[in-house]
Amino acid sequence: MKMIRSFNAATQSLMARLYTQMPTRSNRQRGASALEYIVLAAVIVIAVAAGAALLGGDTISDVFTKIQTALTSA
Structure with a gap:
């Protein structure tokens, strides 16, 4: 169960980071x-x-x- 919580926290952190960087990354990168x-x-x-x-x-x-x-x- 601890592994699932750790995986969930890592996933949420990654998604939050991608969400905040998405507008600037999309302007610089096409694919x-x-x-x-x-x-x-x-x-x-x-x-x-x-x-x-x-x-x-x-x-x-x-x-x-x-x-x-x-x-x-x-």
């Missing part, structure tokens, strides 16, 4: 840089991993085992 895409992809990966950890359920290997069984039985 997203590769670094921004990497940060966005990292946030998505972390969110998916956190969601999977919170929801529990099947592990990744169990999912692939089920797919393999379904393909071989078909």
